[in-house]
Amino acid sequence: MYAFEYHRPSSSKEALDLAAKKSEGKFLAGGQSLVQAMKLRLSSPSDLIDLGSVSELKNLKVEGNTVLVGAMVRHAEVAASPAVQKAIPALAALAGMIGDRQVRHMGTIGGSLANSDPAADYPAAVLGLGATISTHKRKIEADKFFKGLYETALEPGELITQVSFPAPKRAAYMKFKNPASRFALVGVFVADFGGNVRVAVTGAGACAFRQPDMEKALAAKFAPESVANIKVKSDGLNNDLHASPEYRAHLITVMAKRAVEAALK
Numbered sequence: 001m002y003a004f005e006y007h008r009p010s011s012s013k014e015a016l017d018l019a020a021k022k023s024e025g026k027f028l029a030g031g032q033s034l035v036q037a038m039k040l041r042l043s044s045p046s047d048l049i050d051l052g053s054v055s056e057l058k059n060l061k062v063e064g065n066t067v068l069v070g071a072m073v074r075h076a077e078v079a080a081s082p083a084v085q086k087a088i089p090a091l092a093a094l095a096g097m098i099g100d101r102q103v104r105h106m107g108t109i110g111g112s113l114a115n116s117d118p119a120a121d122y123p124a125a126v127l128g129l130g131a132t133i134s135t136h137k138r139k140i141e142a143d144k145f146f147k148g149l150y151e152t153a154l155e156p157g158e159l160i161t162q163v164s165f166p167a168p169k170r171a172a173y174m175k176f177k178n179p180a181s182r183f184a185l186v187g188v189f190v191a192d193f194g195g196n197v198r199v200a201v202t203g204a205g206a207c208a209f210r211q212p213d214m215e216k217a218l219a220a221k222f223a224p225e226s227v228a229n230i231k232v233k234s235d236g237l238n239n240d241l242h243a244s245p246e247y248r249a250h251l252i253t254v255m256a257k258r259a260v261e262a263a264l265k
């Protein structure tokens, strides 16, 4: 690891002032991705701006039909929240599937989304539910947030403050996980907003993406058989030691079908 300066601001303003002054600095959430990247010398920020004491980023609440998750809310808190379990059970369940107990107690939604790992779970929920990502200066629709491999719409120094999820009529997330890391080889989030259906896939491509053929079929009839025979093209899907593009394409259909079955239970 290279040398760096460590800062622990107590407000977003202080964190943003530091980020403005330290152009090579980075925000630190739970350190679950960033610290590893630093150890591997893939990232060498001059300054770490630890958001751990910024209490305004830690709010988790349900307002009407919307679940509001502050950027520094840990996965374990979302999974265990009775309010989230009631409003969007699929979101709480997804958070409970991330990594292991230690990862869930350190990892945050803001860090997960800013990092945009191709196999991360939250991007599927954000895209599948049509969430809005708030930063200190704007609101970004989920459809405009994920841009590519570890690439998002965030600008340098832009701070995610909160994510708002509209509650659907029904939803479910199914993932075929890597047994070692528990990251998604393929994960599919299906949400029915009463005729308007969204299907989001993670793990299969450079970043999370929607599956319009399945959305159309499910809007016509929200049933497992609507997606069971949809063959997904493998072009451009991830190819690594864990799975071929063809296998991932197959898994998208299988996971989508299982997600619809689960949403109907």
Ligand SMILES: Cc1cc2nc3c(=O)[nH]c(=O)nc-3n(C[C@H](O)[C@H](O)[C@H](O)COP(=O)(O)OP(=O)(O)OC[C@H]3O[C@@H](n4cnc5c(N)ncnc54)[C@H](O)[C@@H]3O)c2cc1C
Pocket: 026, 027, 028, 029, 030, 031, 032, 033, 034, 035, 051, 071, 072, 075, 097, 098, 099, 100, 103, 104, 106, 107, 108, 109, 110, 111, 112, 114, 115, 119, 120, 121, 122, 158, 159, 160, 161, 181, 182, 183, 184
């Ligand atoms: C062993 C292991 C297993 C895992 N398994 C899974 C899994 O199954 N599914 C899954 O989805 N994830 C998994 N993860 C990832 C984990 O859940 C974290 O969400 C992810 O690593 C981000 O970590 P973090 O929140 O600690 O952010 P950090 O590592 O602290 O930061 C990540 C990046 O986000 C930036 N950042 C952080 N907060 C903000 C903010 N508010 N605004 C703007 N930028 C910000 C940082 O500058 C950095 O670039 C796993 C991680 C590990 C180590």
